[in-house]
Amino acid sequence: MNIAQRLAQYTCEFASDGLPEEITSLVRKRVVDSLACILGAYGSDPVESAIIVASTVAVDSSSVFGTTLRTTPELAAFANGIMVRFLDYNDGYMGLEPGHPSDNIPACLALAEAEGASGKEFISAIVLAYEIQMRLQDAASLNKCGWDHVNYINVAMAAAAAKLMKLNPTKTEQAINIALSSHLAMRQVRSGTLSDWKGCSAANAARNAIFSAQLSRAGMTGPSPIFEGTMGFFKQVTGEFVLDVDSFGNRSNGNYAIQRSLTKTFPTNxxxxxxxxxxxxxxxxxxxxxxxxxxxxxxxxxxxxxxxxxxxxxxxxxxxxxxxxxxxxxxxxxxxxxxxxxxxxxxxxxxxxxxxxxxxxxxxxxxxxxxxxxxxxxxxxxxxxxxxxxxxxxxISGPGSLETPMTDSDFERKFRRMAKPHISNAAQNRVLEFVVNLEHQTDYTPLFKAMSVT
CATH class of the missing domain: 3.30.1330.120 (2-methylcitrate dehydratase PrpD)
Known part of the structure; x- marks a missing residue:
């Protein structure tokens, strides 16, 4: 099997429940961290631009934080994704390529809401997205070749979207093929004078990944083999690399990549x-x-x-x-x-x-x-x-590193600090309570309601 096929098989076999509590706890922390970033981005210019665009497509599918707007999952993923990334305060991981795996969380949430996915399925999709993105970051550098790290989100989020949409291996492979072949981002986004797009590029990759999965579900196919082909990713972007999908995290080995992600105590690189x-x-x-x-x-x-x-x-x-x-x-x-x-x-x-x-x-x-x-x-x-x-x-290292990870109390303080200008203390409590019980949730409306500006 080629790489896209192996990733598709891994995605479809990935457990939708039964993850270890240690991993579920990490997801809860990353969700609280992302919600803190979202609140801190309320009212920023790039966010407002994305909301204006999303408001032109009123669909009762997915919610946009800080508003009463309902729109398509891909437009909600874009707007909410910009909120997560705007402050450069969300988590990160450095392999051969840098990246921010929590960029996948708002897109997973938009689809979980649209597809009626359970909290356990939402958590599973997040862990899956982290796994694929971080393993790709370990495998090859993009920035040295002039390409942006968000190109790995194309793959990771396409797989996570396929998982939430319950696509079979064939359609999951096609979602990956379409997402990667059609949406390559250049590193210029992080060179010279940086623009609004620096905080939007990842959200755009997640938006494109959802759209690619939607197309695949409708029967669209994409170019293959997308990694190994004569005009594929290896030849055009990274050069050949090894991706040992069999060693990816699963219930047998417990070696989930999310355990190696880092979090931030400062809103900066x-x-x-x-x-x-x-x-x-x-x-x-x-x-x-x-x-x-x-x-x-x-x-x-x-x-x-x-x-x-x-x-x-x-x-x-x-x-x-x-x-x-x-x-x-x-x-x-x-x-x-x-x-x-x-x-x-x-x-x-x-x-x-x-x-x-x-x-x-x-x-x-x-x-x-x-x-x-x-x-x-x-x-x-x-x-x-x-x-x-x-x-x-x-x-050598500092708070938020693997040596000194942030605690639940650290994440709560970060969340409340970002939330204080926008939502009441009672609303903050409701948000945190929602995340504590994330795996048991079946309706995401209370989360968006609690995050609405008061």
Whole structure:
């Protein structure tokens, strides 16, 4: 069998219930985390644009968070997916390719609602999407070839959609073929000055995946073999790689990829979190930041290439560029001893003090830190004062990592912090109670009602 066929078989054989409690608990945490991100994105320009488009197609199928709007599952997935991704606050995973597997959650929810899927089936689809996306991230880099990581969502979400739609292996394979062949995203979305689309690209991939599964259910076929063909994914995008589907997580081996996903304590790029922690540590040691002569950030090859690649990272003009800038985040953390949503306001980005610190900042690769990557997303910050005194902080990992994972209480605090400006404490309690009982849910209306702006 080719890769798409093996993924289809794995999808159809994947258990719709009976997942270990440890895995179900992780899904609940990721859902709470995603709902926190959704609330934090309410009212943002990209979200409002997506809602305007979704409102033109009124269908009693899937709900859009923060509104009373009902629309098609693919348009709901797009709008809600942008909400999850907008703040760059949702979970992540770094293999040979970076990515954010929770980008699949809002699309799974849109389809679960449309298809009348149970809470257990919704949870299963999420675990399946994580599994396929993260295994693909382990298998091959996309960004080094100029392609965006969301191309793996095409495959993962097409499979998850097929699972929720109860498609057979043949139709599941065709959903994967259509999704991957027709919707390849370029890495330019994360290069230079970053635009609104940086936070929309993943949601668009999930939207396309749902549409591909819908087409397959209606009888449409797609090009095959999509990975191995003479004009397929291997030849055009990644080069050949091995994908051992037999080793994917299942009830027998318990080796589910979701266990390796990471979560965020700051609303910014995950690979620079340790640089932020280092800067916060240094800020407590330096009484007068005006005495700083130089700031030097040593990092991995990936971070230098992605987070300090162009002059725009030293002069960000947009939120999206700022939250993917090593120089900016280190400077901002030195000034504020924290990174928050407000860190990326135009006032903060254009602050003369942060610009002055960025002008003193250089970034270089440290081969030892590159060797730690991607297991550890390490950074080292060295500050030299005018007096010649030096301060160094190296952070190998931090909160949200596999070594120090966020707890249920951490996720609740994150959720309530994002929710406070938008929904009442009573509504917050209803949302959290809904997620606690997620596997027993049969109707998702109470969740959307509780998440409505008060």
């Amino acid at each position: 995950g690979e620079l979190h340790t640089a932020v922690w280092a800067a916060i540590e240094l800020s407590a040691q330096i009484s007068d930041l005006r005495e700083i002569k130089t700031i030097h950030i040593e990092t991995s090859e990936f971070n230098k290439r992605v987070l300090a690649d162009t002059s725009e990272k030293w002069r960000p003009k947009t939120r999206e560029t700022a939250d993917h800038s090593l120089p900016y985040n280190v400077a901002r953390a030195l000034l504020d001893s924290n990174i928050t949503l407000e860190s990326y306001s135009l006032n903060k980005i254009s602050d003369p003090l942060v610009i002055a610190l960025m002008d003193k900042t250089t970034v270089s690769e440290d081969i030892l830190l590159t060797k730690l990557f991607p297991k550890h997303l390490a950074n080292r910050v060295t500050i030299t004062l005018v007096s010649g005194e030096k301060f160094v902080s190296e952070m």
